[in-house]
Amino acid sequence: METNLWRLLLSVQPSRGLVDEKFSVRVQNAxxxxxLTMHALLHSEDGDTWExxxxxxxxxxxxxxxxxxxxxxxxxDGVEPMGLLWSLRPAPGSRPGLRxxxxxxxxxxxxxxxxxxxxxxxxxxDRAVLAxxxxxxxxxxxxxxxxxxxxxxxxxxLFLPPGPGPFPGLMDLWGGGGGxxxxxxxxxxxxxxxxxxxxxxxxxxxxxxxxxxAYRVLQQHPQVCKNRIGLVGLSFxxxxxxxxxxxxxxxxxxxxxxxSGSHIxxxxxxxxxxxxxxxxxxxxxxxxxxxxxxxxDLLLPVPTDLxxxxxxxxxxxxxxxxxxxxxxxxxxxxxxxxxxxxxxxxGNSHLLTVLSYPRAGHLIEPPYSPHCRxxxxxxxxxxxxxxxxxxxxxxxxxxEDAWRKTLDFLRENLYCSAD
Amino acid sequence: xTVTPILSVLPTRGLVDEKFKVALENLPPRFPVTLHSLxxxxxxxxxxxxxxxVSDDRGRVxxxxxxxxxxxxTGAEPMGLLWSMRPVPGSRxxxxxxxxxxQSPMVVLISAYKGHVFEGFREQPPMAxxxxxxxxxxxxxxxxxxxxxxxxxxIFIPQGPGPFPGVLDMWGGGGGxxxxxxxxxxxxxxxxxxxxYLSFExxxxxxxxxxxxExVFSIIQQHPQVIKDRVGICGLSLGATVTLxxxxxxxxxxxxxxxxxxxxxxxxxxVSFAEVFQFKEMDMGKARLDEQKxxxxxxxxxxxxxxxxxxxxxxxxxxxxxxxxxxxxxNWATVESAEDMAKMMRAAGNDHLLTTLTYHDAGHLIEPPYTPHFRxxxxxxxxxxxxxxMLWGGQTKPHADAQEDSWEKILxxxxxxxxxxxxxxxxxxxx
Numbered sequence: 001m002e003t004n005l006w007r008l009l010l011s012v013q014p015s016r017g018l019v020d021e022k023f024s025v026r027v028q029n030a031x032x033x034x035x036l037t038m039h040a041l042l043h044s045e046d047g048d049t050w051e052x053x054x055x056x057x058x059x060x061x062x063x064x065x066x067x068x069x070x071x072x073x074x075x076x077d078g079v080e081p082m083g084l085l086w087s088l089r090p091a092p093g094s095r096p097g098l099r100x101x102x103x104x105x106x107x108x109x110x111x112x113x114x115x116x117x118x119x120x121x122x123x124x125x126d127r128a129v130l131a132x133x134x135x136x137x138x139x140x141x142x143x144x145x146x147x148x149x150x151x152x153x154x155x156x157x158l159f160l161p162p163g164p165g166p167f168p169g170l171m172d173l174w175g176g177g178g179g180x181x182x183x184x185x186x187x188x189x190x191x192x193x194x195x196x197x198x199x200x201x202x203x204x205x206x207x208x209x210x211x212x213x214a215y216r217v218l219q220q221h222p223q224v225c226k227n228r229i230g231l232v233g234l235s236f237x238x239x240x241x242x243x244x245x246x247x248x249x250x251x252x253x254x255x256x257x258x259x260s261g262s263h264i265x266x267x268x269x270x271x272x273x274x275x276x277x278x279x280x281x282x283x284x285x286x287x288x289x290x291x292x293x294x295x296x297d298l299l300l301p302v303p304t305d306l307x308x309x310x311x312x313x314x315x316x317x318x319x320x321x322x323x324x325x326x327x328x329x330x331x332x333x334x335x336x337x338x339x340x341x342x343x344x345x346x347g348n349s350h351l352l353t354v355l356s357y358p359r360a361g362h363l364i365e366p367p368y369s370p371h372c373r374x375x376x377x378x379x380x381x382x383x384x385x386x387x388x389x390x391x392x393x394x395x396x397x398x399x400e401d402a403w404r405k406t407l408d409f410l411r412e413n414l415y416c417s418a419d
Numbered sequence: 420x421t422v423t424p425i426l427s428v429l430p431t432r433g434l435v436d437e438k439f440k441v442a443l444e445n446l447p448p449r450f451p452v453t454l455h456s457l458x459x460x461x462x463x464x465x466x467x468x469x470x471x472x473v474s475d476d477r478g479r480v481x482x483x484x485x486x487x488x489x490x491x492x493t494g495a496e497p498m499g500l501l502w503s504m505r506p507v508p509g510s511r512x513x514x515x516x517x518x519x520x521x522q523s524p525m526v527v528l529i530s531a532y533k534g535h536v537f538e539g540f541r542e543q544p545p546m547a548x549x550x551x552x553x554x555x556x557x558x559x560x561x562x563x564x565x566x567x568x569x570x571x572x573x574i575f576i577p578q579g580p581g582p583f584p585g586v587l588d589m590w591g592g593g594g595g596x597x598x599x600x601x602x603x604x605x606x607x608x609x610x611x612x613x614x615x616y617l618s619f620e621x622x623x624x625x626x627x628x629x630x631x632x633e634x635v636f637s638i639i640q641q642h643p644q645v646i647k648d649r650v651g652i653c654g655l656s657l658g659a660t661v662t663l664x665x666x667x668x669x670x671x672x673x674x675x676x677x678x679x680x681x682x683x684x685x686x687x688x689x690v691s692f693a694e695v696f697q698f699k700e701m702d703m704g705k706a707r708l709d710e711q712k713x714x715x716x717x718x719x720x721x722x723x724x725x726x727x728x729x730x731x732x733x734x735x736x737x738x739x740x741x742x743x744x745x746x747x748x749x750n751w752a753t754v755e756s757a758e759d760m761a762k763m764m765r766a767a768g769n770d771h772l773l774t775t776l777t778y779h780d781a782g783h784l785i786e787p788p789y790t791p792h793f794r795x796x797x798x799x800x801x802x803x804x805x806x807x808x809m810l811w812g813g814q815t816k817p818h819a820d821a822q823e824d825s826w827e828k829i830l831x832x833x834x835x836x837x838x839x840x841x842x843x844x845x846x847x848x849x850x
Contacts (some may be wrong), residue, residue: 006841007646009608009834010579013437014430015557021430029834031841062841110558114579132579134559141431142526143550163530163548167423192425192547225423415425415445 006031010115010131016108018190019137019183020367020403022081025066027058027115027131034058037074037116038066039124040084042109042370048098049091050370052076052084055119074121076393084113085137086396088370092122097376097385100369105159105186106146108136109369137368139183141190146182154214155199157182158221159189165223167194168254168414170230171215173237175260176201177377187366188232191407193414194224195232200240205272211240212250228414232257232406235330235362239265239274242310245317252316255413257406259322260362262335263310264299292374292387294328302331302338312339313346320353320409322402324360328389332362355405357398361390367400424452424478426531426547432524434606435553435599436788436826438497441482443531443547446474453490453532454482455540456500458525464514466791468492468504471535489535492816500529501553502819504791508538513797513808516790521602522562524552553789555599557606562598565612570635572614573598575605576644584649584675584837585610585639589658591681592617594801600653603787607830609837612639616661617801632665636672649837653678653829656751656783660684660731667735676739676836678829681748681783683756684731684763685720713795713810717752723759733760734767741774741832743825745781749812753783776828778821782813788823 009028017023027036035057042050054071056064067081076083090098102109114132116124140146143162149155157180161167170193174181178201185195196218200206219226231253233241238261244251247267265274284297303309312319323336336354343349357364363372373395377386390398425444433439446452455469470487472480483497492499506514518525530545556562559578565571573596577583586609590597594617601611614635640650652674654662659682666677707715724730742760744753757775764770778785784793798809813821 006839007583009838011607014433015606016430016432016552016554018431029838029840129580133557134578136432136558138432141550142552143528143548162528162550163426164544190431411425411445415423 008115008131010113010133012113012133012135015133016136016138018141019109019139019187019369023135024081025084025113027056027064028062030058030062030064032058032060032062034062035119036064036130037118037120038064038071038084039114039116039120040088041112041114041124042088042100044098044100045103048094050088050100051091051124052087052089053121053124054080054083073119082368082400085111085368086371086399087392089392097374099363099372099375101181102139102183105139105182108138111135111137139186139190144186144189146186149196149217152213152217154210154217155202156180156214156217157185157197158218159186159195159197160223161189161192161194165194166225167192167223168228168230168410169193169218169221169224170195170232170410171218171253172197173200173231173233173240175235175237178202184232184234184366188410193230193410194218194221201271205270207270208244208248211244212248215244215251227419228254230255230257230410230414232259232410233261234259234364235261238262239310240271242312243267246310246312246314254417255318255320255409256315257320257322257409259364259402260324260327260330260332261321262299262330262332263312263339264302264308264331264335265310267307267310288387291385293377293384294387296328296331300331300334302334309338311342313342313348315343315348315351318351318353318409318413320406321355322364322406323354323356324362324364324390324395324398325356325358326360326389326391327362328387329362353409355402357394357402359391359394360398361395362388363390364395364399364402367396367403369399371395371399424531424547426529426549428529428549428551431550432552432554434557435525435555435603435790438483438789439551440497441500441529443472443474443480444478446478446480448474448476448478450474450478451534452480452546453534453536454480454500455530455532455536455545456504457528457530457540458504458516460516461519462514464510465507466504466516467507467540468500469536469540470496470499490537498789498819498823501527501789502791502822503815513795515793515796517597518555518599519597521555521598524554527551527553555602555606560602560605562602565638567638568634569631570614570638571596572612572635572638573601574610574612574639574642575602576610577605577608581610581644582646583608583610583644584651584833585612585642585645586833586837587611587636587639587650587652587674588613589616589652589654589661590614591656591658592801593798600655600787604653604833609833610639610642610645629669632661633669633671636665636669636674646839649675649839651676651678651833651837653680653833654682655680655785656682657687658682660686663731663733663736666738666740667731667733674738676741676832677736678741678743678832680743680785680825681745681751681753682742683720683751683753684733684760685723685756686729686731687720709810711795711808713808714798715749715810717749721752721755723752723755730759733763734769736764736769736772739772739774739832739836741776741829743776743778743785743829745778745783745785745813745818745821747780747812747814748783749810750783774832776825778817778825780814780817781821782818783811784813785818785821785825788819788826790822792818
């Protein structure tokens with residue numbers, strides 16, 4: 001019968017967006033006051049399946065607008081324009097300890113958005129969808145160029161924005177998991193910064209000069225403004241950034257962003273020495289009731305001895321610290337407090353900005369990607385599940401807010417500030 | 420001054436009919452800049468557009484809000500950098516920009532130059548650049564070649580489980596297989612078939628024609644992804660005449676609705692459907708040349724004949740019909756035709772089905788929005804293979820506005836009549 005026959009229209013704009021771009025998801029042409037489930041599905045490069053969903057009811061016109069209407073339940077609730085992305089989690093039955101990370105930064109994440117009849121919470125793969133579209137989420141804007149760097153013994157990838165340049169530069173230092181993580185520098189290049197992803201944990205005995213060599217490679221690149229270079233670090237990379245900026249004569253950044261970092265480290269030695277120090281405190285490792293590893297105590301208490309922490313009172317450039325207050329991996333809030341105290345004592349705290357987020361965890365990454373509360377860490381001799389901390393919604397809000405403020409900070413210091 | 424402005428274009432990758440936001444920041448205050456767009460076509464010609472701006476007190480230019488003070492467009496025109504594009508100086512003449520490979524995007528380079536520049540963009544470096552992609556196909560839309568039963572076309576299928584409403588898409592008398600509008604319709608949820616109907620010169624009889632188009636319509640209607648009683652027809656120019664003929668005379672075709680862009684119900688020559696395709700019979704005597712020797716065909720069907728055998732019997736149309744015309748159409752007398760169609764339908768009592776949109780100072784080639792306007796371009800006359808410069812008509816800005824407004828209304832019309840809606844059991848005739 002005609003009156004029972006209807007076809008939904010599902011539209012997402014933009015259908016091809018940058019990872020940090022908001023999208024608008026709309027359903028039209030359904031009956032009024034009709035229950036529907038919006039669902040997102042993502043296959044990772046490792047073959048795992050991630051999903052998110054929200055329960056909606058159409059308005060009197062038979063429409064749902066995810067940017068304006070509240071989700072009544074699911075993996076997120078309330079009015080959450082991007083909830084279908086940031087609340088993605090491993091599908092039931094997945095291996096434990098998964099973390100979503102895109103290894104190939106040159107291809108998009110492909111998310112399938114679908115609409116289901118009624119309010120569903122499981123068994124999505126066995127149900128018929130009412131409508132479905134594929135949405136692409138890119139780390140690289142069109143025109144961004146990816147260049148392999150192998151000169152001077154440095155291994156990394158440089159991402160250059162489109163245009164004649166020269167551009168401000170960034171050295172992007174990822175965390176202790178190692179490897180060459182490209183997606184954040186690719187995204188930073190999409191925002192106008194020549195960004196170098198540095199592979200620095202191939203050997204445990206990497207020398208401090210390696211970072212200086214990398215900095216020089218960036219400085220000397222014809223498309224980089226040599227006196228407009230910043231450092232962006234995550235976790236262990238933040239520790240490196242803090243140490244290098246204070247103690248190296250070569251590395252003189254114009255500004256530094258430290259996400260989930262700590263200044264607590266053996267100042268005199270190499271990275272290997274720092275790892276050895278941490279290992280000495282192994283007995284301070286704690287476990288939660290699910291046997292997930294909490295490493296935050298290994299660096300505590302904050303030392304008073306200046307040979308055991310970076311003397312940030314000597315910092316000469318603006319410093320932005322991003323802190324998740326529920327960080328279970330590193331004592332980031334305590335470190336930030338101590339850094340503030342040191343800088344206030346020395347009279348350079350006007351350089352310091354601290355963004356502190358309640359109920360956010362350690363892995364504060366670009367926005368609208370899945371939150372990871374715990375994941376496996378392949379540290380010898382066994383595979384642990386490390387607890388990173390944070391709760392989904394507050395952590396995702398932190399990622400969105402921190403990323404925006406990080407971009408503003410970088411623009412302010414690298415593009416706008418006078419020579 | 421070594422300051423580098425920050426240029427952003429969002430979305431970075433959009434559909435052809437999506438608006439974008441172009442913004443410049445970090446300029447000195449009240450600084451003159453030129454925003455420039457550059458595109459290299461598939462034929463390797465370069466197209467460009469530009470607008471002159473002055474930054475505000477905070478050193479910003481926001482193209483969607485600020486007025487361009489000159490260039491290829493003026494005023495507050497968010498999409499001016501696309502629709503006002505024209506071939507760069509020194510290009511070959513009579514060019515028309517059309518994307519033939521719809522599986523790749525149009526790539527546009529947007530740049531900011533110091534000062535108000537009107538030429539020599541390639542010889543000086545810009546202050547900043549950004550690249551944006553414009554796509555006819557949304558991700559996941561499928562493209563399938565159709566070569567069956569003597570029919571040559573391409574079908575585009577939207578994402579999702581289906582089935583979907585269908586649209587048969589008929590281009591104009593220039594011939595060939597023009598896919599981009601169909602691809603875009605599929606990106607909006609319609610199974611759409613682009614048809615190359617002019618390769619067939621063997622239509623000898625009225626019945627041969629009818630049976631060919633019945634076959635074409637059945638290919639899309641019988642497709643497993645198509646809702647059988649929700650198939651419409653969209654035609655441009657000659658394709659519009661074919662659309663009206665099919666809707667009026669093909670017994671086994673019942674389109675749910677029809678869209679006719681820049682078309683007429685008058686047969687270009689003679690009195691039968693077959694003769695629609697036999698251009699040799701066209702009375703070229705009434706073709707004119709303007710002062711630049713560009714060909715004007717609009718008089719060829721004027722005055723609109725009173726003899727009912729020379730035009731489609733509009734009283735036989737049984738479905739909602741949307742006409743889209745430009746009143747500066749120099750190629751076909753579409754406005755006069757629309758008036759006559761309304762008269763015929765009033766007399767027959769089916770004029771409640773008719774909606775006519777007439778755009779002032781728009782020309783013949785009313786296409787999806789934000790693509791450039793061509794007042795005239797090179798054209799090969801099908802039957803004689805003669806190369807002429809055809810005058811299409813229209814002024815750039817009104818034509819661009821017509822493309823934007825009409826596309827929105829065409830999509831709304833197709834959705835209203837083809838997407839089964841739960842809130843009413845009968846389709847509505849008027850927009």
